[in-house]
Amino acid sequence: MRSIQGEFDGDGLRIAIVCTRWNDDIVDRLVDGALDVLNDCGVDDNDVTLVRVPGAFELPLAVDRLAERDDYDGIIALGAVIRGETPHFDFVAGECAKGLSATALEYGVPVGFGVITADNAEQADARAQPDEDHNKGAEAASAVVEMASLLRMIAE
Numbered sequence: 001m002r003s004i005q006g007e008f009d010g011d012g013l014r015i016a017i018v019c020t021r022w023n024d025d026i027v028d029r030l031v032d033g034a035l036d037v038l039n040d041c042g043v044d045d046n047d048v049t050l051v052r053v054p055g056a057f058e059l060p061l062a063v064d065r066l067a068e069r070d071d072y073d074g075i076i077a078l079g080a081v082i083r084g085e086t087p088h089f090d091f092v093a094g095e096c097a098k099g100l101s102a103t104a105l106e107y108g109v110p111v112g113f114g115v116i117t118a119d120n121a122e123q124a125d126a127r128a129q130p131d132e133d134h135n136k137g138a139e140a141a142s143a144v145v146e147m148a149s150l151l152r153m154i155a156e
C-alpha cells in the first residue's frame with residue numbers, strides 16, 4: 001500500500017496570516033503561536049504576510065482575495081468569536097467557517113481555521129496559551145504547513 005503524508009517542512013513556503021482586531025488581546029496570542037510554528041518549520045520571515053481585518057465575519061473576504069492572487073502556498077485565518085446574549089455568535093462563527101472552507105476548495109489553497117469559537121472569555125483564553133498544544137494559532141499554522149507540503153507531493 002502506498003501512503004502519502006505531508007511534512008512539516010516550511011522551506012520556501014509563502015504564507016499569509018489574516019487576523020482580526022476583534023478580541024485582539026486573544027488573537028494577538030494566536031498570531032504569536034502561528035509565527036512560532038512557522039519559524040520552527042523553517043518558513044522565512046520574509047515569506048510571511050500579516051493582514052488585519054475588523055472581525056471574524058470579514059476573514060473570508062480577505063482570505064478569498066489573497067487566495068485569488070495565487071501568491072501564497074497557505075493562508076492562516078485567526079480570530080476569536082465569543083458568545084454574547086444573542087444568536088449573533090452563530091451567524092458570525094458559522095459564516096466565517098463556511099466562507100473560509102469555500103475559498104480553500106475554490107482555489108486549492110490550504111486555509112488554516114485558527115478561529116476560536118467560545119462560550120466565554122475563559123474558554124477563549126485557554127485556547128490562546130503560549131504552548132502549542134493550547135494555541136489555536138499554532139494548530140492552524142501546523143495544519144497549513146502540512147497541507148501545503150502534501151499538496152506539493154500530490155501534484156508531483
Ligand SMILES: Nc1c(NC[C@H](O)[C@H](O)[C@H](O)CO)[nH]c(=O)[nH]c1=O
Pocket residue numbers: 020022023054055056057058079080081082083092
Ligand atoms: N462578536 C464578535 C465579532 N463581531 C463582529 C463581526 O465579526 C463583524 O466584524 C461585524 O458584524 C461587522 O461586519 N467578531 C469577532 O471576531 N469576534 C466576536 O466575538
Ligand SMILES: CC(=O)[C@@H](O)COP(=O)(O)O
Pocket residue numbers: 081082083084085086087088089090092
Ligand atoms: C459573537 C458576537 O457577535 C457577540 O459577541 C455579540 O454579542 P451580543 O450577542 O451580546 O450582541
